[in-house]
Amino acid sequence: xxxxxxxxxxxxxxxxxxxxxxxxxxxxxxxxxxxxxxxxxxxxxxxxxxxxxxxxxxxxxxxxxxxxxxxxxxxxxxxxxxxxxxxxxxxxxxxxxxxxxxxxxxxxxxxxxxxxxxxxxxxxxxxxxxxxxxxxxxxxxxxxxxxxxxxxxxxxxxxxxxxxxxxxxxxxxxxxxxxxxxxxx
Amino acid sequence: xxxxxxxxxxxxxxxxxxxxxxxxxxxxxxxxxxxxxxxxxxxxxxxxxxxxxxxxxxxxxxxxxxxxxxxxxxxxxxxxxxxxxxxxxxxxxxxxxxxxxxxxxxxxxxxxxxxxxxxxxxxxxxxxxxxxxxxxxxxxxxxxxxxxxxxxxxxxxxxxxxxxxxxxxxxxxxxxxxxxxxxxxxxxxxxxxxxxxxxxxxxxxxxxxxxxxxxxxxxxxxxxxxxxxxxxxxxxxxxxxxxxxxxxxxxxxxxxxxxxx
Numbered sequence: 001x002x003x004x005x006x007x008x009x010x011x012x013x014x015x016x017x018x019x020x021x022x023x024x025x026x027x028x029x030x031x032x033x034x035x036x037x038x039x040x041x042x043x044x045x046x047x048x049x050x051x052x053x054x055x056x057x058x059x060x061x062x063x064x065x066x067x068x069x070x071x072x073x074x075x076x077x078x079x080x081x082x083x084x085x086x087x088x089x090x091x092x093x094x095x096x097x098x099x100x101x102x103x104x105x106x107x108x109x110x111x112x113x114x115x116x117x118x119x120x121x122x123x124x125x126x127x128x129x130x131x132x133x134x135x136x137x138x139x140x141x142x143x144x145x146x147x148x149x150x151x152x153x154x155x156x157x158x159x160x161x162x163x164x165x166x167x168x169x170x171x172x173x174x175x176x177x178x179x180x181x182x183x184x185x
Numbered sequence: 186x187x188x189x190x191x192x193x194x195x196x197x198x199x200x201x202x203x204x205x206x207x208x209x210x211x212x213x214x215x216x217x218x219x220x221x222x223x224x225x226x227x228x229x230x231x232x233x234x235x236x237x238x239x240x241x242x243x244x245x246x247x248x249x250x251x252x253x254x255x256x257x258x259x260x261x262x263x264x265x266x267x268x269x270x271x272x273x274x275x276x277x278x279x280x281x282x283x284x285x286x287x288x289x290x291x292x293x294x295x296x297x298x299x300x301x302x303x304x305x306x307x308x309x310x311x312x313x314x315x316x317x318x319x320x321x322x323x324x325x326x327x328x329x330x331x332x333x334x335x336x337x338x339x340x341x342x343x344x345x346x347x348x349x350x351x352x353x354x355x356x357x358x359x360x361x362x363x364x365x366x367x368x369x370x371x372x373x374x375x376x377x378x379x380x381x382x383x384x385x386x387x388x389x390x391x392x393x394x395x396x397x398x399x400x401x402x403x404x405x406x407x408x409x410x411x412x413x414x415x416x417x418x419x420x421x422x423x424x425x426x427x428x429x430x431x432x433x434x435x436x437x438x439x440x441x442x443x444x445x446x
Contacts, residue, residue, distance in 0.1 A: 120271065165229055
């Protein structure tokens with residue numbers, strides 16, 4: 001996506017200040033908004049979701065002088081309003097279809113599997129067992145199995161879902177890092 | 186069992202939602218941390234359903250055309266596939282495998298010795314009879330009858346027939362090998378199935394009809410035992426059709442694999 005205006009250091013500082021007077025808090029809010037915008041553009045089917053999120057942020061920063069004193073409410077919703085306009089422009093331009101993912105051979109598949117094995121070993125024993133138990137079974141058997149697992153752990157089913165998801169996220173990040181290290185060799 | 190939020194998030198992820206609902210969901214994504222995490226969990230659940238072949242034909246198409254649009258989501262699907270295989274492998278390793286000699290020993294230790302001996306005699310008679318029949322009628326190369334030096338097994342999952350997707354590789358060392366293809370079945374149960382295996386040029390190399398699914402620890406599959414000598418070094422596509430009540434067939438799934446020698 002073509003960017004017509006770039007975010008300068010001064011504009012970025014002003015944007016952070018607008019989000020929160022505490023710079024660390026502001027940085028966290030900025031990252032959160034950016035990730036959520038990327039997710040929204042992705043969910044709308046946009047291949048260039050990161051570029052669209054950055055364009056949205058650029059436009060908000062550009063308009064800051066006009067809105068900083070007047071805007072009230074959750075700042076992230078202002079970003080959402082701008083994002084909606086960015087999306088409409090994107091759709092009107094009829095972007096090219098997203099390129100097909102690169103073909104992977106069995107060596108890459110095997111490498112990812114080995115990375116997963118290593119990352120599983122790095123989990124605590126409890127977390128490893130939870131993952132192995134949680135992802136067993138399919139369809140109806142999976143539902144009953146997870147209910148029993150939650151009961152055996154003494155937690156609610158939704159708490160189990162969240163716990164399994166967070167472990168899965170840890171594994172995903174570990175595997176990605178492992179793959180980058182292996183491919184760097 | 187998914188959360189109640191999943192029921193509203195799932196159609197959003199598949200691009201099957203009205204604009205006003207989309208607005209509500211997206212505003213919540215920006216402002217509600219718990220809801221955002223629910224969406225991330227819903228993505229994982231949807232990926233797992235896709236990999237297990239549990240999505241309907243329509244949902245699978247929307248998943249491939251709307252959900253799988255970014256490299257990040259492609260990575261998540263690849264990871265989900267690796268995780269699925271890993272947990273299945275671990276489950277297989279930890280499942281106790283009953284040894285063949287334990288069956289008669291367990292039976293013969295039963296209290297009714299006379300019944301035990303009678304049944305043992307019947308088993309011996311059956312073994313003798315089958316052996317005599319096998320000598321008289323040598324087995325043909327059929328989907329249910331492996332008769333070769335070694336068996337090379339490959340599990341194929343549907344939904345990766347897209348151009349550019351990863352491909353399962355099968356290595357053949359001898360024409361005497363048997364290639365066992367395990368086609369993971371998508372959702373939708375048919376009584377019988379039809380499979381056609383085509384080369385990359387579209388030439389049919391094998392057809393199977395009136396095939397029935399088998400339940401294995403990992404799920405339901407169509408299991409094909411095929412002689413290696415029908416395969417050359419090439420990419421192949423296995424097309425699965427399910428038989429409807431009126432005896433016609435409808436497309437159920439497609440699988441790709443590569444044979445190397």
